[in-house]
Amino acid sequence: MTAPSALQLRHLLGLEDLNADQITALLDLAAQMKAVNQRRIKKLPTLRGVTVLTFFVENSTRTKMSFELAAKRLSADTMGFAASTSSLSKGETLLDTARNLEAMAPDIVVIRHSSAGAPHFLAERLNCGVVNAGDGAHEHPTQGLLDLYTMREKLGDLTGKKVAIIGDIAHSRVARSNLHGLAKLGAHVHVAGPATMLPPGLEQFGCSVHARAEPAIEGADVVMMLRIQRERQGNDLIPHAHEYHRFFGLDAARLKLAQPHALVMHPGPMNRGVEIAPEVADGEQSVILQQVENGVAVRMAVLYAVAATRGLDAVGG
Ligand code: NCD
Numbered sequence: 586m587t588a589p590s591a592l593q594l595r596h597l598l599g600l601e602d603l604n605a606d607q608i609t610a611l612l613d614l615a616a617q618m619k620a621v622n623q624r625r626i627k628k629l630p631t632l633r634g635v636t637v638l639t640f641f642v643e644n645s646t647r648t649k650m651s652f653e654l655a656a657k658r659l660s661a662d663t664m665g666f667a668a669s670t671s672s673l674s675k676g677e678t679l680l681d682t683a684r685n686l687e688a689m690a691p692d693i694v695v696i697r698h699s700s701a702g703a704p705h706f707l708a709e710r711l712n713c714g715v716v717n718a719g720d721g722a723h724e725h726p727t728q729g730l731l732d733l734y735t736m737r738e739k740l741g742d743l744t745g746k747k748v749a750i751i752g753d754i755a756h757s758r759v760a761r762s763n764l765h766g767l768a769k770l771g772a773h774v775h776v777a778g779p780a781t782m783l784p785p786g787l788e789q790f791g792c793s794v795h796a797r798a799e800p801a802i803e804g805a806d807v808v809m810m811l812r813i814q815r816e817r818q819g820n821d822l823i824p825h826a827h828e829y830h831r832f833f834g835l836d837a838a839r840l841k842l843a844q845p846h847a848l849v850m851h852p853g854p855m856n857r858g859v860e861i862a863p864e865v866a867d868g869e870q871s872v873i874l875q876q877v878e879n880g881v882a883v884r885m886a887v888l889y890a891v892a893a894t895r896g897l898d899a900v901g902g
Contacts, residue, residue, distance in 0.1 A: 594890045596708045596715045599724035600765040608769055611886050612734050618889070619882035621658065631899050632661035635892050638691035639665035641718065642679075642698045647853055647877060648718050648728070652695045655884035661892075664691070679703060680710065687711050692897050693888060696720075714891040722756045722817050727887055728852050729762030731880040733770060735872055736807055738879070739848055744771035749801040749843070751777050751833055752811030752860050755784040759852045760811060764790040777801035778833060779823055782813075798833050805843040809850040810835050810860045826859045836862040840870065848872050 592610040600608065621629055637656040641649050649665065656663045679698075686694065693714040696704050701723035708715040719725040736743055748767055754760045754776050764787075767774050774792035776783070777800070787794050795801045802808055813823065823829045830836075840849065849861075849871040857863045866873060892898050 592890050592894070594887070594894050596704075596717075597726050597887050597891060598704050598708060598715065598717050600726045600729045600762045600769070601724065603726075603766075603769070605769045605771075608730070608733065608766060611730060611883070611890060612737060614886035614890060615730070615734050615879070615883045616738075618658075618885040619879065621885075622878075622882055627658050628660060629658065630660050631889060632656070632659035632892055632897070633899060635659075635661040635693070635897050636691045637661045637663050637693045637695060637888060638686060638689075639663065639718075640683075640686065640694055640696045641665070641667050642696070642703075643719065645697055645718070647880065648697065648725075651877070651880045652716075652718060652727075652884050652888075655881050655888055658881070659885055659889060659892075661693075661888065664689075679706065683707050683711055687713065692895070693891055714895055716887060716891060719758050721758065722761070722814070723758055724762045724765075725758040725852075726762050727880070727884050728759050729766045730887070731876055731883040732759075732763055732809070732850060732852070733766050734879045734883050735850065735876050736772075736848065737770075739872065740806055740846075742771075743767065746772045746806040747775065747804055748772050748807040748809065749775045749777065749798075749805040750809045750811065751798050751801060751835065753782040753813045754778050754787065754811070755782045756814035756817040757811045763809065764792060768792070775801035775805070779829070781823070798835075798839060799842060802835075802839055802842045805847055807848045807850060808835060808840065808843050810855075811852070812854060812856055812860060826856075830859055830862075834858075834860055834862060835865050837864055837868070840865055840868075846870075850876060852876070 653663050695716045695718050697718040701721035704717035777795040777798045851873050
């Protein structure tokens with residue numbers, strides 16, 4: 586396996602920083618990784634001797650496991666800890682913790698943090714690769730990439746495709762990474778949500794903004810639903826979950842407005858009956874579990890690309 590030479594990736598901090606060629610190269614590499622994941626022995630020797638540290642200062646189920654699995658499938662050594670078990674809860678600053686981590690000489694640090702910009706802060710100060718696994722409401726680039734991968738796998742070229750993103754856009758790092766990535770690949774994005782969940786300045790992403798779900802979903806090739814990020818909201822921004830479901834939830838009737846082949850996507854964790862009805866989440870058009878499957882391949886591609894750029898892969902070093 587060789588990383589395309591165009592793919593120089595010392596860190597992965599956000600999709601804002603990547604161009605269309607780099608995104609496409611990562612997705613192509615992920616397709617090769619997916620083929621490995623479908624073999625009986627799902628393992629490559631390429632990152633033998635590389636240490637990947639997962640540093641999650643915010644809760645996660647899927648993303649942390651997905652990164653750990655991705656690293657192991659490339660034969661890297663992984664080590665991880667969560668905030669509640671680390672000295673951060675004893676008042677140590679992020680930089681001091683990070684310096685201590687660096688003293689253990691990891692090659693790549695995968696970080697999730699509740700503060701936007703934390704991965705950038707570390708990337709400037711540490712002497713290893715940094716991969717952003719979600720920073721506050723800012724970006725979640727590997728989620729964006731796995732979403733793009735899933736769309737491209739099912740729909741082909743994304744140029745001109747209509748993608749609806751519905752829900753809590755303001756607090757969603759998933760939405761932000763998708764907005765960057767989809768714009769770069771030429772898709773038309775339509776966002777919709779309650780006024781309190783639509784941030785100002787969305788137009789800078791070149792997307793259409795709707796106050797109601799229906800015009801966003803109408804004729805869409807993809808309908809992506811987002812969880813209400815209560816942990817990032819000062820006050821409750823919606824009167825009631827039932828009411829939210831009535832106006833913005835994706836049920837079978839609303840999904841009928843989209844193209845018959847439309848994909849239903851959700852980054853998880855889902856709140857069934859709030860942003861998505863169970864019949865749709867488990868329905869034929871749902872690719873929600875395929876997103877999870879593709880996430881491992883995408884993260885293998887990202888870890889491999891960062892390691893190869895740093896000369897750490899078996900071929901390069
Ligand atoms: C998302 C996240 O943490 O940003 N989940 C994920 O990584 N799969 C979305 C969410 O929490 O709603």
